[in-house]
Amino acid sequence: MSQVEPAVTYTSELPEDFTALLELYETLGWNFLNLDIRDLQAMCAGSWYSVYAYEGERLVGMGRVISDGVLTGLLCGICVHPDVQARGIGTGIVQRLVMQCEKFGVIPQLLCEQELEGYYERLGFTAFTIGMKKHIAR
Numbered sequence: 267m268s269q270v271e272p273a274v275t276y277t278s279e280l281p282e283d284f285t286a287l288l289e290l291y292e293t294l295g296w297n298f299l300n301l302d303i304r305d306l307q308a309m310c311a312g313s314w315y316s317v318y319a320y321e322g323e324r325l326v327g328m329g330r331v332i333s334d335g336v337l338t339g340l341l342c343g344i345c346v347h348p349d350v351q352a353r354g355i356g357t358g359i360v361q362r363l364v365m366q367c368e369k370f371g372v373i374p375q376l377l378c379e380q381e382l383e384g385y386y387e388r389l390g391f392t393a394f395t396i397g398m399k400k401h402i403a404r
Contacts, residue, residue, distance in 0.1 A: 272322040274355055276362055280310055281318060286325035294345055299404055314339065317362045319346070319355050326350045329359040331367060331374070339367040341376040360389050 281287060284303045291297040291306070301309075310316050310328075314335055319327035329344035341363050346356045367374040377397045378386055387393075 271353075274326070274350075274353075274358065275320050276358060277318050277320070278316055278362075278366075279318070280307075280316070281325065284310075287328065290325060290328070290345060290347055293347060296345065309343075315363065315366045317359045319359055321350060327355045327359055329356075329363050331363050331372075333367070333372050335370060335372065337373060339363075339372040339374050341374055344376075356385075357389060360386075364390075 284306045287306050287310070288297070288301070288303055291301065310330060313330040314333035316330040317328060318325060327344075327346040327350070329341060331339040331341055333339035341360065344356060344359055344363075346359070364374050366372075374391075375394075376386065376391065383393065
């Protein structure tokens with residue numbers, strides 16, 4: 267008999283403890299800048315909108331929008347714990363971020379790795395530019 271997976275819930279409320287987000291970043295190999303809990307808390311608090319996905323009490327995903335609230339919203343930090351990927355959680359996060367943008371007439375945009383382009387195309391995004399970045403010392 268298969269085990270029933272706990273329901274996934276989504277919230278825009280900031281977590282009380284950012285330890286779980288730090289652990290998620292570490293698990294995904296995203297913490298190459300050695301962010302600490304205070305950095306992650308400031309990052310999320312400074313975002314225009316964030317979505318956190320929980321399976322029971324466990325943080326399993328998140329995503330956020332950086333925006334001026336008028337024209338453009340950059341979706342970023344969209345992540346799902348490897349243990350629960352391919353269950354629609356990332357799609358749920360992206361849909362909620364896009365709905366918030368649409369509610370205010372903000373154009374949702376994102377940058378992604380090339381191998382994720384098809385995933386985001388299935389969610390209604392289209393390629394429109396070339397991304398650039400400048401490396402800085404941190």
